Amino acid sequence: MRNFELPGRSPVHATSGMVATSHPLATLAAINVLQSGGNAMDAAVAAVAVQSVVEPQATGIGGDCFVLYAPKGKGDIVAFNGSGRAPKAATPEWFANNGVEAIGEHSPHAVTVPGAVDAWCRLIRDHGTKSIGELLQPAIRYARDGYPVHSRVACDWKKNMPTLAADPGSGRIYLPGGKPPTIGSLHRLPELAKTLEAIASNGRDAFYQGAVAEDIVKRLRNLGGLHTLDDFAETAGEYVEPINTSYRGFDVYECPPNGQGIVALMMLNILAEAGLDRFEPLAPERLHLMIEAARLAYAERDALVADPRHAEVPVKRLLSADFAADLRERIVPDRANHYVPVDMPAHADTVYLCVVDEDRNVVSFINSLFEPFGSGITAPESGVLLQNRGFSFRLDPKHPNCIAPGKRPMHTIIPGMLVKNGRAVMPFGVMGGHYQAFGHAYMLTNLFEHGLDLQEAIDLPRLFPTIAGPVDVESGVPKKTVKALNAMGHKMQPTKKPLGGAEAISIDWDSGVLTGASEPRKDGCALGY
Numbered sequence: 273m274r275n276f277e278l279p280g281r282s283p284v285h286a287t288s289g290m291v292a293t294s295h296p297l298a299t300l301a302a303i304n305v306l307q308s309g310g311n312a313m314d315a316a317v318a319a320v321a322v323q324s325v326v327e328p329q330a331t332g333i334g335g336d337c338f339v340l341y342a343p344k345g346k347g348d349i350v351a352f353n354g355s356g357r358a359p360k361a362a363t364p365e366w367f368a369n370n371g372v373e374a375i376g377e378h379s380p381h382a383v384t385v386p387g388a389v390d391a392w393c394r395l396i397r398d399h400g401t402k403s404i405g406e407l408l409q410p411a412i413r414y415a416r417d418g419y420p421v422h423s424r425v426a427c428d429w430k431k432n433m434p435t436l437a438a439d440p441g442s443g444r445i446y447l448p449g450g451k452p453p454t455i456g457s458l459h460r461l462p463e464l465a466k467t468l469e470a471i472a473s474n475g476r477d478a479f480y481q482g483a484v485a486e487d488i489v490k491r492l493r494n495l496g497g498l499h500t501l502d503d504f505a506e507t508a509g510e511y512v513e514p515i516n517t518s519y520r521g522f523d524v525y526e527c528p529p530n531g532q533g534i535v536a537l538m539m540l541n542i543l544a545e546a547g548l549d550r551f552e553p554l555a556p557e558r559l560h561l562m563i564e565a566a567r568l569a570y571a572e573r574d575a576l577v578a579d580p581r582h583a584e585v586p587v588k589r590l591l592s593a594d595f596a597a598d599l600r601e602r603i604v605p606d607r608a609n610h611y612v613p614v615d616m617p618a619h620a621d622t623v624y625l626c627v628v629d630e631d632r633n634v635v636s637f638i639n640s641l642f643e644p645f646g647s648g649i650t651a652p653e654s655g656v657l658l659q660n661r662g663f664s665f666r667l668d669p670k671h672p673n674c675i676a677p678g679k680r681p682m683h684t685i686i687p688g689m690l691v692k693n694g695r696a697v698m699p700f701g702v703m704g705g706h707y708q709a710f711g712h713a714y715m716l717t718n719l720f721e722h723g724l725d726l727q728e729a730i731d732l733p734r735l736f737p738t739i740a741g742p743v744d745v746e747s748g749v750p751k752k753t754v755k756a757l758n759a760m761g762h763k764m765q766p767t768k769k770p771l772g773g774a775e776a777i778s779i780d781w782d783s784g785v786l787t788g789a790s791e792p793r794k795d796g797c798a799l800g801y
Contacts, residue, residue: 274728283727283787286800290786291315292775293625294330294703294796297419298322301410302627303799305402312633313341313399314407316625317392320639321411321468323623324388325461326419328446329428329644330703331623333467333479334488334651334658336387337639338527339395340514340689342696345632345779349525349689349696350399351514353680354391356384356507358662360677361498364669375665375675378435378648380497382660384681386479388639391509393476399633405472412472415465418458422795426455431769432644441491441650442657463655480504487653495649516691517541517591520720523691526712530579533686534590535709538569541596543713546603548721553732554749556756557605562717563737563762564603566710567611570739573709576672579680583672608761611740622685622708624701628777628786636687636699643705688712697779703791704772707736711772726776726789734771737762746771 274280284290289312291302301322302315310318316339324332337354362381375381396404421429429452436442436452445461446452453459470478478484485504492499516525517537524540526533542565551558576585589595602609622640640659641647647660664682665675673682684705690698702711711734718729733748744767745754754764773791775798780787788798 280731281727281792283725283789284798284800286786287784288630288801290628290777290788290798290800291319291625292777292788292790292798293319293323294623294773294775294791294794295323295327295422296795296797297326297414298625299797299799302625303801305407306629307801310402311400311631312627312629312635313395314402315627315629316635316637317396317400317404318407318410319625319627320623320637321392321408322414323625323639325411325414325464327425327623328657329425329432330641331639332641332646332657333389334386334646334656335639335641336659336661336683336685337391337637338531338683338685338687339391340525340527340636340687340699341399342634342689343399345634345696347523347691347694347696349514349691351512351527352391352395352509353512353527354387354509355530355680355683356387356661357678357680358384358665358675359498359500359503361500362675362677364667364674364676366498367667367675372667374667375662377643377660377663378438380492380495380649382662383492383497383499383647383649383658384661385499385503385507386659387507387509389471389479390476390507394509404475408468408472412465412468415461415468418460421453421455421457421459423455424793424795426453428644429453435645435648439648439650441652442645442648445650445655446645461655463653467654467656480507484654484656488651488656488658491649491651515587515591519544519716521692522697524716525689525691526686528580528587529577529585530680531683531686532573532577532709533688534577534587535569535573536686536688536712537591538572538596539565539709539713540716541591541593542568542600543717545600548717553718553722553724554753556753556760559735559753559757560760560762561603562714563735563743564609565713566737567609567739568599568602569709571611573682574739577682578672582676582679585672606760622703622705624687624703624773624775626699626701626775626777628699628779632779634689634696634699634779636689636701638685638687638701640685642684684708686712695781697781698776700774700776702772702774707772710736711774715774726778726787730774730776730789731792736771744771
């Protein structure tokens with residue numbers, strides 16, 4: 273139990289339904305859907321649509337999503353991959369022949385075809401009870417009439433002025449008067465409101481065909497992109513088989529590659545026999561083990577994880593007990609190992625949300641533009657801000673994550689789900705780009721190795737290592753711990769911004785009580801009824 277004399281927040285408890293998101297307006301929109309008779313999938317789509325308006329630095333309809341779903345709380349988890357693909361003309365040979373040696377983060381080549389809208393419409397068609405038109409209404413109102421800019425959103429907005437100013441459409445829409453909106457100011461997105469209205473009336477085709485797609489493709493091709501209208505028209509997400517591992521009596525489910533959920537499972541496999549429960553949560557010995565496990569797992573990710581339709585990803589081997597034992601044996605208890613440097617994009621922004629309804633349908637939902645404000649490119653007529661997921665592609669034809677026609681890049685966004693005794697017991701997720709896999713393992717070990725409650729597990733100060741470089745550390749980690757980690761050979765440095773964000777809802781099937789927790793590093797909240 274937390275010290276009530278100190279700032280903080282308590283877990284939220286309810287019985288009928290629960291929502292946790294990174295923005296209060298999204299949480300409220302989802303609660304309203306549940307209380308009007310909608311189910312968890314309805315509420316999740318309504319919430320993420322609102323977030324695509326009110327958290328433009330983190331997500332949008334120009335991005336991607338992944339979803340884990342437990343109908344009626346059953347342990348047969350449904351996974352959906354709503355990530356977009358590279359244009360059909362994006363061959364490694366084209367880049368080589370045109371002298372492109374790397375895909376720039378704000379280049380049109382970093383823009384993969386957005387998969388989110390297709391995913392929302394498909395998931396509502398298959399699992400919802402309301403129409404996509406009804407569910408988009410709150411987002412449309414905020415875009416048309418304006419929404420108040422919240423504190424964390426304003427902070428991120430200000431930091432990314434150069435990205436927005438570099439694109440005429442982004443500068444006009446997101447820097448009114450040449451400046452980022454301030455905390456509490458009202459911001460409107462009229463172009464985006466019209467696009468959302470079109471989707472509400474005509475579904476996914478309003479985004480992937482016709483005026484909206486034409487506007488996006490025209491803007492990208494004017495910048496040298498390879499996208500075509502056919503690339504947009506043919507976009508389709510897909511149901512995939514989730515992957516899982518066992519940890520402390522729970523089955524931990526993730527989406528399979530091209531996502532990095534496998535990294536979280538690899539870390540849990542490594543740490544399962546590492547004896548973390550011997551240490552305090554912020555003890556240097558515990559954090560050293562977390563850092564080393566992460567570096568080992570992320571090295572495998574960067575060497576092997578890619579779109580399985582285009583590359584062989586050895587999922588079974590990577591999740592095997594023997595492989596985890598081999599990696600674990602490489603960890604030196606009191607000394608940092610040396611690793612080969614690997615180029616990784618900087619930490620990114622994302623939104624994660626989870627919903628449990630009265631019938632115990634359970635949704636774990638994540639949606640993202642990748643880096644803050646994605647590519648920074650906005651289609652001017654439709655107001656669609658485009659992601660830069662293609663920044664994760666390589667241009668080396670021998671690498672499994674090399675760009676190719678219709679290929680999905682290695683993806684960082686990962687929803688999670690805990691199952692026990694054949695029932696879903698906790699949807700959970702962590703925001704923050706590359707941090708997410710580490711964040712999944714960190715939060716779960718906080719819960720199961722160190723006995724923290726759900727909110728404490730999210731609140732605990734964080735760190736995150738690059739594979740061969742410094743370890744970013746939040747200011748809340750004790751100085752003596754940082755000093756001890758430096759002495760072990762880790763190069764600790766203050767993080768430039770808070771690391772990630774998390775949301776989770778636990779389900780007590782015996783009592784019927786739902787417990788929600790939300791990220792204090794963001795603006796949002798958990799709310800139940």
